[in-house]
């Protein structure tokens with residue numbers, strides 16, 4: 683069967699408030715996700731031999747542990763097939779999004795496999811069902827399964843309300859450190875929870891780039907674990923006083939939104955001197971599809 687190619691975009695968290703902790707240890711949160719045009723690429727060819735394989739840039743993650751592979755298996759396990767019928771897929775992953783960067787690359791890979799194979803295997807599961815399957819793989823997967831460019835999320839990130847946000851250019855810096863999410867949440871626990879937001883969703887788009895109201899509660903914990911991330915945050919903040927600088931997810935990526943041409947120039951100058959093992963780049967939040 684013919685091979686199909688799909689883009690799996692990254693996301694940023696405009697803010698990330700940790701509101702409590704569930705009995706199973708997972709933290710509840712409030713966040714706004716938005717997709718950005720930094721993408722991995724997945725090429726998928728379906729087969730009827732019952733074999734699922736994943737090749738490409740696996741970066742030391744075993745095939746069977748990779749979220750793209752696990753998504754294909756989870757979907758196939760949910761399919762009710764007529765006797766003698768078997769579903770297979772050859773998946774190839776070209777990775778561009780740094781791993782463990784707070785950009786949700788693995789979750790996006792999983793979501794892309796779920797929606798693509800649902801279509802290619804002719805399974806016809808509803809998007810809500812795919813989101814439920816996705817949640818078993820990671821808290822950010824339902825957002826990527828949805829077709830929302832931006833969404834306000836509660837729960838652990840799975841209760842989604844789409845919101846309209848303008849297309850913006852953001853400057854991202856990833857200092858090439860891997861911050862384990864579990865360690866960040868565990869370090870966070872000595873800081874207090876943030877009460878649920880007291881603003882209506884219709885106000886959110888206008889309030890959003892306001893760093894007084896919204897924060898990323900995981901920043902303090904990540905900065906302790908990975909001083910390089912704190913350093914990036916401080917340098918970017920100092921370079922653009924009154925500008926908007928925030929860490930995405932559990933880190934290590936920090937993003938900045940220039941408020942005017944002068945700040946844009948400052949960030950662009952930064953790009954010119956980006957250390958060779960870091961990633962410094964402009965991205966857009968404009969809708970990709």
Ligand SMILES: C[C@@](CO)(OP(=O)(O)O)[C@H](O)COP(=O)(O)OP(=O)(O)OC[C@H]1O[C@@H](n2ccc(N)nc2=O)[C@H](O)[C@@H]1O
Nearest residue numbers: 707708709784785786820821822838863864867931932933
């Ligand atoms: C923090 C966020 C914000 O978008 O994104 P990333 O930084 O991963 O992009 C997500 O909530 C990341 O959710 P998810 O992708 O499920 O996290 P995982 O890496 O699977 O979680 C690893 C571990 O972190 C802890 N964890 C994670 C999520 C959560 N809401 N509460 C937690 O306490 C748990 O100990 C969990 O076992």
Ligand SMILES: Nc1ncnc2c1ncn2[C@@H]1O[C@H](COP(=O)(O)OP(=O)(O)O)[C@@H](O)[C@H]1O
Nearest residue numbers: 748749750781782783784785786787788789791
């Ligand atoms: N396809 C994948 N892409 C990225 N990471 C993956 C993938 N499959 C499994 N992982 C594991 O999930 C972890 C978190 O992945 P990722 O989504 O890139 O980061 P984050 O959760 O910080 O946004 C990685 O460190 C890696 O061990």
